[in-house]
Amino acid sequence: RASRFPLLVIAPEGTTHNGQSVIKFQTGAFALGRPVLPILLRYPYAHFNPAWTLIDTAWLLIRMFSQVYTRAEVEVMPLRYPTMEEEKNPSLFAANVQREMAAALGVPAVEQDMYDSHAMKKAGFSVDVRGRVIKVDEKTAKRQAWL
Numbered sequence: 001r002a003s004r005f006p007l008l009v010i011a012p013e014g015t016t017h018n019g020q021s022v023i024k025f026q027t028g029a030f031a032l033g034r035p036v037l038p039i040l041l042r043y044p045y046a047h048f049n050p051a052w053t054l055i056d057t058a059w060l061l062i063r064m065f066s067q068v069y070t071r072a073e074v075e076v077m078p079l080r081y082p083t084m085e086e087e088k089n090p091s092l093f094a095a096n097v098q099r100e101m102a103a104a105l106g107v108p109a110v111e112q113d114m115y116d117s118h119a120m121k122k123a124g125f126s127v128d129v130r131g132r133v134i135k136v137d138e139k140t141a142k143r144q145a146w147l
Contacts, residue, residue, distance in 0.1 A: 007037075012094060013114060019043060022102040024113040025094040033087035038077040038101050043070065077104060 012025035019042070029036060064070060080100070086093035095109075102109035124137040 009039075012097075019105075019107070021108045021110045022098055022105065023116075024109075024111055025098045026113070027090040027094045030082070030086075030090040030093040030097070033082050033090070033093070035079050035081045036097060037079050038097055038104075040075040040077065040101060040105055042073040042075070042105070044073060045071070075104070077101070 010029040012029045013023050077100070080097055082093045086096060099109045124139060125135065
């Protein structure tokens with residue numbers, strides 16, 4: 001039956017991620033127990049990962065605008081209907097869809113969420129410009145006696 005409401009697009013992670021894993025989903029998109037249409041985004045890059053990660057926002061924008069183009073691949077998975085148990089438990093529905101999407105991408109599903117990422121950034125941690133190494137700022141390192 002056609003709905004009179006338009007489709008709504010929600011990023012259940014609450015953010016984009018580095019592509020090395022699928023972080024824990026927020027449950028809002030799954031709370032009604034309605035079918036969801038998982039859509040996978042891949043950014044096949046050679047030099048710079050365009051996903052919003054722990055990198056500084058200004059530096060991310062400079063790097064993105066400095067590239068000639070940024071490729072994105074979009075894969076639409078089959079419509080996912082919740083089971084009876086998932087209809088009653090949005091967290092279970094979200095976790096199952098997260099695992100299915102991670103499997104389709106060939107990466108792990110992890111328990112960390114966007115709040116963990118923001119907490120790391122606030123605590124002074126960041127990712128290097130290539131998006132592969134976690135760095136700690138000097139102030140945080142001294143405070144923790146790591147230097």
